[in-house]
Amino acid sequence: MALPIYLGLVHYPIYNKNDEVITTAITNFDIHDIARTSRTYDVKKYFIIHPHESQTKLAQEIMDYWQIGFGGQYNPDRLEAFSVLDIKSDIKSAVEYITECEGTPPIIITTDARKFPNTISYQQMREQIENSSKPYLILFGTGWGIENSVMAEFDYILEPIYGPGDYNHLPVRAAVAIILDRLLGEKWWE
Amino acid sequence: MALPIYLGLVHYPIYNKNDEVITTAITNFDIHDIARTSRTYDVKKYFIIHPHESQTKLAQEIMDYWQIGFGGQYNPDRLEAFSVLDIKSDIKSAVEYITECEGTPPIIITTDARKFPNTISYQQMREQIENSSKPYLILFGTGWGIENSVMAEFDYILEPIYGPGDYNHLPVRAAVAIILDRLLGEKWWE
Numbered sequence: 001m002a003l004p005i006y007l008g009l010v011h012y013p014i015y016n017k018n019d020e021v022i023t024t025a026i027t028n029f030d031i032h033d034i035a036r037t038s039r040t041y042d043v044k045k046y047f048i049i050h051p052h053e054s055q056t057k058l059a060q061e062i063m064d065y066w067q068i069g070f071g072g073q074y075n076p077d078r079l080e081a082f083s084v085l086d087i088k089s090d091i092k093s094a095v096e097y098i099t100e101c102e103g104t105p106p107i108i109i110t111t112d113a114r115k116f117p118n119t120i121s122y123q124q125m126r127e128q129i130e131n132s133s134k135p136y137l138i139l140f141g142t143g144w145g146i147e148n149s150v151m152a153e154f155d156y157i158l159e160p161i162y163g164p165g166d167y168n169h170l171p172v173r174a175a176v177a178i179i180l181d182r183l184l185g186e187k188w189w190e
Numbered sequence: 191m192a193l194p195i196y197l198g199l200v201h202y203p204i205y206n207k208n209d210e211v212i213t214t215a216i217t218n219f220d221i222h223d224i225a226r227t228s229r230t231y232d233v234k235k236y237f238i239i240h241p242h243e244s245q246t247k248l249a250q251e252i253m254d255y256w257q258i259g260f261g262g263q264y265n266p267d268r269l270e271a272f273s274v275l276d277i278k279s280d281i282k283s284a285v286e287y288i289t290e291c292e293g294t295p296p297i298i299i300t301t302d303a304r305k306f307p308n309t310i311s312y313q314q315m316r317e318q319i320e321n322s323s324k325p326y327l328i329l330f331g332t333g334w335g336i337e338n339s340v341m342a343e344f345d346y347i348l349e350p351i352y353g354p355g356d357y358n359h360l361p362v363r364a365a366v367a368i369i370l371d372r373l374l375g376e377k378w379w380e
Contacts, residue, residue, distance in 0.1 A: 003354075029219050033361045040353035040360050077359045122378045162376055163230035164193075169267045170230050170367070171223045177364035178371045182379075186352055188312045188372060189379055 004102050004135035005184065007038050008047040008094050009172070011055070013147035024142040026055045031062055033173040035081040041180040044101075047094045048087045049139075056087045063087075091139065091150070098135050106137040111158040111179060112145055113168060120156045122182045129183060138179070140172050194292050194325035195374065197228050198237040198284050199362070201245070203337035214332040216245045221252055223363040225271040231370040234291075237284045238277045239329075246277045253277075281329065281340070288325050296327040301348040301369060302335060303358060310346045312372045319373060328369070330362050 009030055012023040026048060038046040050056050063085055065071045072079030088094045099105045109125065120128075129136060139146070139154070151157070161170060161178055170178070199220055202213040216238060228236040240246050253275055255261045262269030278284040289295045299315065310318075319326060329336070329344070341347070351360060351368055360368070 033363060036359055036361050037364045039357045040351075040355070040364075042353055042355040042357075077357075080357060081359065123380075126379075159378075161230075161371070163232055163370075164374060164376075165230070165232040167229045167232075167267075167270060169226055169271065171226050171363075173223060173361075173363055174227045174230075174367035177360070177367040178375075180353075181351070181368045181371065184354060185368075186354075187379075188349075189316075189377075190313075 003042070003129065003184070005043050005129070006045050006047065006094070006098055006106060006135065006137045007034070007043050007176070008049050008088070008091065008137060008139045009034060010091065010139050010141050010146055011048075011050040012090075013150060014141060014143040015145050015147060017144055019144075021147050022143065023051060026050055026059050028062060030142075030173060031059060031085065032078075034176050035085050037173070037177045037180060038084050039081040041184045043084055043180070045086050045097070046084050048085070049089070049091060049094060050087070051089050056089070059087050094137065098137060102135040104134060106135040107156070108137050108139060108154040109156045109158060110139040110141070110146065110151065110154050111160070111175065112141075112151065113160045115159070116151070116157040118156055119159055121159055125156065125158060126183050140176055142172060193232070193319065193374070195233050195319070196235050196237065196284070196288050196296060196325065196327045197224070197233050197366070198239050198278070198281065198327060198329045199224060200281065200329055200331050200336055201238075201240040202280075203340060204331055204333040205335050205337060207334055209334075211337050212333065213241060216240055216249050218252060220332075220363060221249060221275065222268075222271075224366050225275050227363075227367045227370060228274050229271040231374045233274055233370070235276050235287070236274045238275070239279075239281060239284060240277070241279050246279070249277050284327065288327060292325040294324060296325040297346070298327050298329060298344040299346045299348060300329040300331070300336065300341065300344050301350070301365065302331075302341065303350045305349070306341070306347040308346055309349055311349055315346065315348060316373050330366055332362060
């Protein structure tokens with residue numbers, strides 16, 4: 001049975017490269033790639049979290065094309081990926097949705113290039129998820145990361161993903177894929 | 191020291207959804223996302239492999255914008271990611287480039303949703319790379335996969351990536367990220 005794992009891509013409040021708090025734009029590729037990866041790893045819902053209706057309307061139109069319109073006929077696999085997609089105006093609304101569905105609020109996890117007091121390893125997090133019946137919401141920031149006071153309210157921060165070198169600028173789409181594989185993928189190393 | 195690992199994204203000969211052999215288009219997101227992921231995992235070169243000059247010219251223009259033009263000034267991290275990018279007209283040219291640089295031809299690995307006689311597990315492949323001084327070329331197909339007679343010439347086929355469910359349609363950008371993390375990433379599970 002699928003675990004109660006939820007994912008959210010946060011567009012506000014986000015830092016830009018000058019440490020100013022901004023709202024980032026929704027991109028078509030974030031919708032498609034992360035929906036397909038979420039569906040592969042049996043995520044229950046992938047929330048696009050954005051406060052502005054002008055942007056969420058665009059996301060809704062893309063969803064409709066694949067869920068109701070021609071896209072789903074042409075490519076049924078994409079239709080299935082889009083079935084996990086949902087749009088919420090803020091993190092609180094996503095949490096409320098999960099609380100209503102699961103009967104209990106989710107444990108909120110995020111990832112950050114920086115280390116925090118509640119930073120947790122992938123091995124620890126994977127074990128915790130395996131041995132828990134609670135819902136989890138894994139949040140990913142866009143831009144240069146989620147604003148600090150919001151970060152401080154989350155339960156766990158996953159360690160940064162390091163490659164063998166010193167370069168640390170993975171696309172969020174790649175980070176989502178690697179993190180879902182580490183937390184929910186098969187135990188290929190055994 | 192960085193391992194002699196090379197990566198290639200193959201646009202010909204590729205199957206479309208009707209099992210016909212076609213040439214796929216180069217997409218901007220494949221260039222950016224896979225360059226950033228390749229740089230993170232210390233890949234020596236990421237080859238865009240495409241036979242038509244009209245398409246490779248476009249890829250070259252995008253490369254120039256980030257390597258020589260304004261892009262690299264605005265975002266130096268992207269400039270660094272683009273330093274691993276190269277364009278080749280076919281797989282043979284990529285193999286020749288590696289053979290010239292490394293003094294020996296690469297072992298060619300690819301991945302496929304189907305199983306083959308030379309299919310290898312991620313654990314076996316990771317160990318082999320760790321204990322080898324040979325160069326490796328990891329090839330990824332676009333569309334519905336690389337044509338069979340070309341696949342038959344490769345040394346190893348990596349197992350398909352399975353999530354916990356039955357849906358198996360990861361974007362190639364996500365597959366690259368997961369596979370590089372499994373083969374070259376830190377041993378986070380220990």
